Amino acid sequence: MSNDPGAGLWRRARAAWAEHEDPGDELDLLPLAAYIDGTLDANERERLEARLGCSAATLDLLVASRAALAEPAGAAPDGVIHRAQALVRNPSPRRVAALQGRWWTTRWVETFRPVVWSGVAAALALAAVSGFELGRVGVERLAALDQTMTEDVRLVMGSPRDEIL
């Protein structure tokens, strides 16, 4: 800082008010980029400027980024490009197969999605009709059985004991 009286005053203020920045208070870089591009609204801009005014590291990042953008970028060496490209590899055959499997499953589901609900409705209707039929047949059989048993009892009651034995 220079020997300007204003500089001395600001130095005194900084010394009095400085505290360690919380390392967990990480800056979101996109709003800073938006600030540089002038796309922040008034509220966002004011919030960011409040941070710039109290965080030396954020202000340094802004000034350094603006300065870097002001200079034309030359080409990067081929080695740098190839090294960075190698960070993402082609998927392994197993991964490709898994992805294709997933693709077929997705495709199958998408193709048959429109008929799924009508299929469910048809299955429910079939289950209801079958249940009703089974119930009706069951009741008829029970009634028939009941009638047979009643007649058997009547026969037994009408016969002498010796004949039965």
Place this chain on the structure above:
Amino acid sequence: MAESLDFKRLVEGDKAAWDRFVARYARVVYAAVQHRLLPAGRGADVEDVVQDVFIRLCARDFKLIKSYDPARAKVTTWLTVVATSTAIDHLRRQKRRTDSLESVPEVQLSVAPVEPVRIKIPEGLLSPRQAVVLEMLYRREMEVAEVAATLEIDPQTVRSMHHKALTKLRAHFQDEN
């Protein structure tokens, strides 16, 4: 934004999309890293830090790239901020590893990154912009024109803010005394 890019395929881990992305924007990342490291005498670290930037971009299933929104900022601006931030972090780590600051040349100290310090300005004393103006003028020793360009305001506004901020500071410290 003119810089159309297939972000969907990129964040899905598509190798061809990643290769195109790197080929297209490596120069932006390289320039930003170089711009920060060369004046600090760390030119030898440029390639490693560029690699760190790309690792950061694809780490945790491309989390950082997924956070990018083309409607808010240009890709080049955003990548420059990411690259500059990575370079500053690198310098900060190097600075911590340095045993004695006396062994570091003066010219390198002048561009060394600041330690993460937050200034807690008393409520209502200075506006955010006034604090930014004082920081730029006094800690970073920037010219009024540079401050004006960075904040995209008129130089006369910078002078006026500077004057008002100093008046408030004087009054504050006089009261304290």
